[in-house]
Amino acid sequence: IAGITQAPTSQILAAGRRMTLRCTQDMRHNAMYWYRQDLGLGLRLIHYSNTAGTTGKGEVPDGYSVSRANTDDFPLTLASAVPSQTSVYFCASSDSTGPYNEQFFGPGTRLTVL
Amino acid sequence: GQNIDQPTEMTATEGAIVQINCTYQTSGFNGLFWYQQHAGEAPTFLSYNVLDGLEEKGRFSSFLSRSKGYSYLLLKELQMKDSASYLCAALDSNYQLIWGAGTKLIIKP
Numbered sequence: 001i002a003g004i005t006q007a008p009t010s011q012i013l014a015a016g017r018r019m020t021l022r023c024t025q026d027m028r029h030n031a032m033y034w035y036r037q038d039l040g041l042g043l044r045l046i047h048y049s050n051t052a053g054t055t056g057k058g059e060v061p062d063g064y065s066v067s068r069a070n071t072d073d074f075p076l077t078l079a080s081a082v083p084s085q086t087s088v089y090f091c092a093s094s095d096s097t098g099p100y101n102e103q104f105f106g107p108g109t110r111l112t113v114l
Numbered sequence: 115g116q117n118i119d120q121p122t123e124m125t126a127t128e129g130a131i132v133q134i135n136c137t138y139q140t141s142g143f144n145g146l147f148w149y150q151q152h153a154g155e156a157p158t159f160l161s162y163n164v165l166d167g168l169e170e171k172g173r174f175s176s177f178l179s180r181s182k183g184y185s186y187l188l189l190k191e192l193q194m195k196d197s198a199s200y201l202c203a204a205l206d207s208n209y210q211l212i213w214g215a216g217t218k219l220i221i222k223p
Contacts, residue, residue, distance in 0.1 A: 048210070090156060
């Protein structure tokens with residue numbers, strides 16, 4: 001089934017540990033995004049990639065890094081996790097940036113940093 | 115700054131009609147999206163408006179007024195499965211989505 005997969009589904013992590021959240025899409029979409037969703041707040045963009053080989057910073061990039069080595073994969077790394085990074089993380093993709101391009105979301109990763 | 119406002123929570127009765135409002139202020143504007151998100155699940159696309167007016171899609175309709183910075187999502191013949199959060203998002207001049215916090219819609223029998 002075409003779509004976006006994320007791994008892990010959930011994770012409990014000790015503060016200070018390094019963690020990589022995985023995201024893979026099979027729709028050959030050019031653009032990919034990482035969001036975090038916290039209670040009472042809208043989705044906030046962490047990093048994005050308009051096409052393979054390029055990345056950009058979103059609204060809340062500090063403490064996170066991404067890479068886009070190919071079209072399908074867009075991993076998000078927390079170099080040294082802190083409790084404020086406890087959140088639900090969604091990966092999304094769209095055919096391209098610009099109008100009319102809806103974003104498709106993965107199922108999310110629920111991360112708890114203790 | 116950029117801002118999206120929508121009510122936090124609304125309650126409606128099964129079979130009725132409900133209108134969820136959204137106002138936006140963004141740096142440039144390239145359209146307005148509505149997404150549905152059931153608890154514990156990912157957001158899914160409902161509608162996109164870039165021109166003024168009403169777009170109808172089955173039981174759901176979405177309206178946009180660019181001059182007023184205003185949109186609404188209209189849900190008709192409400193069903194229990196419509197209980198979800200509804201997210202409003204505006205596409206700014208950099209083609210990035212600015213998201214509202216979402217409106218939790220509770221449907222009562």
